[in-house]
Amino acid sequence: MPVNRVTEITATRTQIREKKVRQPAVRLCALVLLLTLQTAYSKSSQKAPAPAPVQNLDSGSISDEPLGGVVINRTVTVLGWDFYKNFAEVWRAKYMNTKYTVTVYERPTAQYGSEVWVQYRQNRVFHTFLSPARSAAKEISGRAVDIVYKNVVDTNVQRLLFNDVDLGPEEM
Structure with missing residues (x-):
């Protein structure tokens, strides 16, 4: 052992x-x-950059448009697309630096062709009926740009000048 x-x-x-x-x-x-x-x-x-200051997301206003100057397409037919395409081309050529966002809507009808309107801040600033002939869409859309811009500017001026204590600011 x-x-x-x-x-x-x-x-x-x-x-x-x-x-x-x-x-x-x-x-x-x-x-x-x-x-x-x-x-x-x-x-x-x-090397890491300093973190960006935290912004309060609720501090903005509904009138602050982060994507200003956009023409939105809400058309459904070829006729409506032609109107939108020509409208957007003329809008961008004439008012390139604008901050106004407008939306082109269309409602096709069998009897009247297409009902087309343009909205700015949920208000109609242009409204027309297009005949089924596609050739008229280009001319009408060119004239519509000037009418829409004039109505949008008038709407903004009226909104800034009109102040009613009984009405609050727009929320939606």
Whole structure:
């Protein structure tokens, strides 16, 4: 039995020596890894731009149009598309830097052709009936641009000048 005990003690001393040799290597690897991660983290935090100030989303008004100057198409037929296309081309050519967003609507009818109207802020500023002949759409849309712009400007002037204490600002 004493021989086995000596063998066990020798084996234990060998394992301890191996562990002592391994421990500094493991500690060195852990230290290098820690320093690398810390350096990478500090560099990434230095390069990151400062966060933008938080804006209150409820502070804006319904009259603030972030996508101003857009002509929206709500037509359903080829005749309506022709009117919209010509209207949008003339609108952009004449009033390129405008902030007014208008929407072109169409309701096709079997008897009268198509009913077409243009809305600005949920108010109709132009309304007409187009005959089924597509040739008239270009001429009418060209004239409609001037009428719509005049009515939109008049609507805005009236809105700014008219102040009634009984009516609140537009919400929707």
